[in-house]
Amino acid sequence: MSALVATGIYRRYAGFNALDDVNFTLAAGERRALIGPNGAGKSTLFDILGGQREPSSGTITFDGRDITKMPAHQRALDGLARTFQRNNLCQGLSVLENVRLSVQAHSKAKHDALRHARRHGDLIERAHEVLANLSLSNLASHRAGELSYGDQRKLEIAMAIAGDPRVLMVDEPTAGMSPAETAEMVTVMQKLPRTMSLLIVEHDMDVVAALADRTTVLQNGVVIAEGDWDEVRNSEVVQRAYIGGQRTR
Numbered sequence: 001m002s003a004l005v006a007t008g009i010y011r012r013y014a015g016f017n018a019l020d021d022v023n024f025t026l027a028a029g030e031r032r033a034l035i036g037p038n039g040a041g042k043s044t045l046f047d048i049l050g051g052q053r054e055p056s057s058g059t060i061t062f063d064g065r066d067i068t069k070m071p072a073h074q075r076a077l078d079g080l081a082r083t084f085q086r087n088n089l090c091q092g093l094s095v096l097e098n099v100r101l102s103v104q105a106h107s108k109a110k111h112d113a114l115r116h117a118r119r120h121g122d123l124i125e126r127a128h129e130v131l132a133n134l135s136l137s138n139l140a141s142h143r144a145g146e147l148s149y150g151d152q153r154k155l156e157i158a159m160a161i162a163g164d165p166r167v168l169m170v171d172e173p174t175a176g177m178s179p180a181e182t183a184e185m186v187t188v189m190q191k192l193p194r195t196m197s198l199l200i201v202e203h204d205m206d207v208v209a210a211l212a213d214r215t216t217v218l219q220n221g222v223v224i225a226e227g228d229w230d231e232v233r234n235s236e237v238v239q240r241a242y243i244g245g246q247r248t249r
């Protein structure tokens with residue numbers, strides 16, 4: 001089953017197409033990497049899927065529903081979660097409180113119709129469960145702002161998965177991390193349940209090889225290759241794209 005489908009996506013900027021007829025399908029439970037040289041259109045596609053930018057034309061469906069016009073916050077509440085490269089945490093609150101607030105936001109959305117919010121104790125319990133899944137339990141009472149960079153990025157993932165999304169999108173999960181932090185982040189993401197599809201933009205090819213079932217390669221706004229890592233790595237078109245490097249215009 002397909003979780004997230006983009007059909008005929010264009011994004012025009014003055015004089016050129018940042019995305020030029022992109023067709024993209026993420027299956028339920030799949031782990032996909034999106035790669036490509038600088039300027040390829042990765043962030044633009046990510047934003048269009050997440051609802052932070054609108055396509056010039058084309059449609060996005062999520063579990064069969066057209067969400068092209070759906071605002072980003074509504075997509076998140078409906079199970080399409082993402083993290084950002086910039087930090088989205090409440091620095092002054094504890095790790096547990098940050099996750100509890102995310103759990104609460106989703107729980108309200110799910111229960112409003114019944115006028116029945118989850119009790120505070122249930123929210124805390126769920127927040128602890130999420131922290132345990134990401135090996136963050138020992139930091140539950142620390143202020144978010146005191147965490148190392150690597151742990152802050154893990155906390156962002158904890159907050160994104162607090163509502164049990166069906167798709168998790170992560171923009172450069174290992175950017176700026178030490179090799180040890182990178183290895184830990186890979187382990188964390190490998191442990192995510194397969195009930196969740198994963199889409200990452202990633203520059204570190206070892207991370208791509210370790211995590212992705214399939215990889216999509218963008219260049220100049222066009223999907224130039226898609227397949228498992230060996231196919232993509234050995235593709236001549238892909239090798240040329242990386243040798244050719246960044247967008248020239």
Ligand SMILES: Nc1ncnc2c1ncn2[C@@H]1O[C@H](COP(=O)(O)OP(=O)(O)O)[C@@H](O)[C@H]1O
Pocket residue numbers: 013014018036037038039040041042043044045247
């Ligand atoms: N708001 C914008 N206005 C004009 N051009 C933009 C804008 N955002 C992105 N671009 C251009 O679109 C292309 C794709 O950018 P981007 O999606 O950020 O690439 P990537 O994330 O793969 O490095 C680049 O040439 C970039 O300069």
Ligand SMILES: [Mg+2]
Pocket residue numbers: 042043044
């Ligand atoms: Mg980018």
